[in-house]
Amino acid sequence: MRKRGYHHGNLRAALIDAALKLIEEKGPTGFTLSEAAKQAGVTPAAVYRHFKGREDLIASAALQGYVMFGELMEYAAEGKTGLDAFETSGRAYLAFARKYPGHYIAMFESGISVNHSPELAHASGQALGQLEKAARLLTEHMPADKRPPASMVAAHIWAMSHGVVELFARGSPGTKSPFPPEDLLESGIGIYMRGLGLIPPDE
Known part of the structure; x- marks a missing residue:
């Protein structure tokens, strides 16, 4: 299954939105980058195009x-x-x-x-x-x-x-x-x- 495509900086915004939801649910230290990537519909490697880490x-x-x-x-x-x-x-x-x-x-x-x-x-x-x-x-x-x-x-x-x-x-x-x-x-x-x-x- 192909991952969703993101354009014009939407991936960065989608990852931040995913992190905000996870922060609400699990706290700021209770989630991984892989979980944020999964929620945004991308591979974990894609996160590092925009962020150095969690x-x-x-x-x-x-x-x-x-x-x-x-x-x-x-x-x-x-x-x-x-x-x-x-x-x-x-x-x-x-x-x-x-x-x-x-x-x-x-x-x-x-x-x-x-x-x-x-x-x-x-x-x-x-x-x-x-x-x-x-x-x-x-x-x-x-x-x-x-x-x-x-x-x-x-x-x-x-x-x-x-x-x-x-x-x-x-x-x-x-x-x-x-x-x-x-x-x-x-x-x-x-x-x-x-x-x-x-x-x-x-x-």
């Missing part, structure tokens, strides 16, 4: 994810400032993790360094840059001696978002969220912002 294939899936993620974060925060920008970005983070679990795992749970390639490092930086932009806008009116670095604020919000996703938004075995993940994240962001004096306390 790690390179997963890194390409992560790159695709970071590009999508960065665009989503930019769209979510567009036209918004302050707490609204962070809350919509947080909701977008949760939505991405739910809708694209294969990409999310490749990006954050595969052990692949964002410095695997210049392209991956750039895409990762662009995504975090959206949060840093919101942080700069939010803190620019604070006195210089009391203003936290925008990168620190962005990293805190990213860590909070990631924690809610990992513990409560992706159905981790044995865990049950006491509140909707979106509410947990938004209230956490609000408490953090009030702690910095960036928004007034609730009356």
Whole structure:
């Protein structure tokens, strides 16, 4: 039986799609290149025309994810400032993790360094840059001696978002969220912002 023919770069995309499905099913270390090739309908040797190995294939899936993620974060925060920008970005983070679990795992749970390639490092930086932009806008009116670095604020919000996703938004075995993940994240962001004096306390 002849293998399916691929043209115009479709084989590379088909292999990434196959890897994403396998990552969802078996985790980033639970599948082989041969399995990815079989799912894409090609011989294992064909994989090496586009990827150096499994790690390179997963890194390409992560790159695709970071590009999508960065665009989503930019769209979510567009036209918004302050707490609204962070809350919509947080909701977008949760939505991405739910809708694209294969990409999310490749990006954050595969052990692949964002410095695997210049392209991956750039895409990762662009995504975090959206949060840093919101942080700069939010803190620019604070006195210089009391203003936290925008990168620190962005990293805190990213860590909070990631924690809610990992513990409560992706159905981790044995865990049950006491509140909707979106509410947990938004209230956490609000408490953090009030702690910095960036928004007034609730009356």
